[in-house]
Amino acid sequence: MQLQDNLYVSKRLxxxxxxxxxxxxxxxxxxNGSALTxxxxxxxxxxxxxxxxxxxxTNDIKWGLSSASFVFGANDFVQTGSxxxxxxxxxxxxxxxSEVHVYAPNLPxxxxxxxxxxxxxxxxxxxxxxxxxxxILVKDGRDVPGGIANRYGVKIESPTTGTNKWALYTSGxxxxxxxxxxxLNDTSGSSGLMMxxxxxxxxxxxxxxxxxxxxxxxxxxxxIGAVIAAFPFGGNTLDLMRFQDVSQLNHFAIDYRGLPKxxxxxxxxxxxxxxxxxxxxxxxxxxxxxxVDSDGSLLVIPAYAQA
Numbered sequence: 658m659q660l661q662d663n664l665y666v667s668k669r670l671x672x673x674x675x676x677x678x679x680x681x682x683x684x685x686x687x688x689n690g691s692a693l694t695x696x697x698x699x700x701x702x703x704x705x706x707x708x709x710x711x712x713x714x715t716n717d718i719k720w721g722l723s724s725a726s727f728v729f730g731a732n733d734f735v736q737t738g739s740x741x742x743x744x745x746x747x748x749x750x751x752x753x754x755s756e757v758h759v760y761a762p763n764l765p766x767x768x769x770x771x772x773x774x775x776x777x778x779x780x781x782x783x784x785x786x787x788x789x790x791x792x793i794l795v796k797d798g799r800d801v802p803g804g805i806a807n808r809y810g811v812k813i814e815s816p817t818t819g820t821n822k823w824a825l826y827t828s829g830x831x832x833x834x835x836x837x838x839x840x841l842n843d844t845s846g847s848s849g850l851m852m853x854x855x856x857x858x859x860x861x862x863x864x865x866x867x868x869x870x871x872x873x874x875x876x877x878x879x880x881i882g883a884v885i886a887a888f889p890f891g892g893n894t895l896d897l898m899r900f901q902d903v904s905q906l907n908h909f910a911i912d913y914r915g916l917p918k919x920x921x922x923x924x925x926x927x928x929x930x931x932x933x934x935x936x937x938x939x940x941x942x943x944x945x946x947x948x949v950d951s952d953g954s955l956l957v958i959p960a961y962a963q964a
Contacts, residue, residue, distance in 0.1 A: 706731060912949050920951035 669676035674685035688703055708730055733753050737744040744750075755771050774792045778785060795810045816822040827833055840851040896918065899910040910918040942959030950956050 910949075916947050916949055916955075918949035 669681040670683075672684040672686075674683045676683045684704075686703060688701055690701075693701075710728055714726075735750060735752050737747075737750075757769050757771055759766070759769065776790045776792065778787065798808075800808075813824045815824055838849055838851070843851055845851065896910040896912050897915070899908055899918075908918075908920055912918045939961055943962045944960045946958045946960050948956050948958055
């Protein structure tokens with residue numbers, strides 16, 4: 658059947674299946690591979706919307722309309738009524754749900770894709786430029802005070818099946834950029850990059866921009882677990898590496914000149930014997946060691962061989 662004019666259905670429509678109050682627009686079709694021949698080859702598409710945009714739309718663009726220059730290939734606009742009591746009892750609303758279910762046994766398959774997005778500038782589009790091309794764009798939405806408790810731009814549930822499992826996987830060498838705070842295995846978002854689990858680097862470098870520092874803290878309060886690595890630029894005096902406790906008073910560091918820097922009043926002694934024992938100092942030290950005191954001054958310390 659081919660319609661030459663517009664088709665208008667005021668209530669419900671069914672194609673291949675009966676519509677109902679719960680399913681006012683119901684389409685049910687079957688793709689039978691046994692009925693296909695080589696003459697019909699190519700991709701098998703169960704439902705296709707083909708739209709071709711032609712002509713000059715300049716006269717259609719009106720000033721003040723935010724979406725006047727937009728064209729949408731498909732628009733799923735789902736809304737509730739505005740009267741008190743509308744949608745009462747509904748707890749979850751989905752703008753669109755895409756599911757793939759495979760029931761056939763003994764079927765070797767390469768890929769099963771729930772959603773795929775592609776953008777192409779074809780060979781004939783010479784001179785056409787695109788400022789931003791988004792495979793998937795998630796835009797912000799409106800809210801009322803106290804309305805939305807948790808808003809996720811993208812949320813990925815942890816996969817539980819499969820030999821190899823990735824919640825998020827990017828391939829190739831293209832960079833990934835994250836704006837704002839990034840947290841791993843944590844939801845507080847209180848730091849630029851926060852990791853609540855271990856970090857392993859293999860043949861990698863960790864870089865900081867400008868004179869920023871990389872700080873790694875151990876969770877246990879009081880433990881000597883804070884490491885600050887600062888890389889100096891020009892004539893400043895940042896430490897190359899610093900180990901300190903949470904008080905930042907007791908530390909051992911390597912300064913920008915490569916000299917050790919030490920501050921801890923509990924680890925000093927006046928003899929060359931083992932701690933807590935006495936031994937006479939030799940007449941001359943074996944070596945003199947340069948070290949930076951906690952006040953920043955350079956010290957020359959005589960070092961004696963332990964008895």
